[in-house]
Amino acid sequence: MTAATHYENANFLRELAESLPRIRPQGHSQSQAELLQRLADEELAQAQHDEWIRDKVAAARADNRPTVSTDDVLARLDARHDRVSRASR
Numbered sequence: 001m002t003a004a005t006h007y008e009n010a011n012f013l014r015e016l017a018e019s020l021p022r023i024r025p026q027g028h029s030q031s032q033a034e035l036l037q038r039l040a041d042e043e044l045a046q047a048q049h050d051e052w053i054r055d056k057v058a059a060a061r062a063d064n065r066p067t068v069s070t071d072d073v074l075a076r077l078d079a080r081h082d083r084v085s086r087a088s089r
Contacts, residue, residue, distance in 0.1 A: 003054070006047030013040035 017036035020028045 001046075001050075003047040003050040006043045006050065010040040010043035010047065013037070013043060 013036050016023075017033045017040065020033050020036070
């Protein structure tokens with residue numbers, strides 16, 4: 001699902017929670033409205049998380065710094081491990 005879909009779902013659930021007394025005058029409880037509000041909050045949180053992830057991915061794709069190969073990273077980690085090991089003795 002897209003963030004837009006999550007926002008639509010959140011709005012729908014909030015409207016449903018607010019309309020519940022009118023839709024079911026005698027057959028609803030406060031806990032049902034609270035559940036719908038909680039579900040709307042979860043949809044909103046998911047939409048915000050999706051947007052955050054998309055922003056992070058876009059920033060990573062736009063990053064034009066030179067890439068570091070896996071071999072370089074492993075060599076750097078090995079060198080750091082050796083330095084830390086010698087320092088702790």
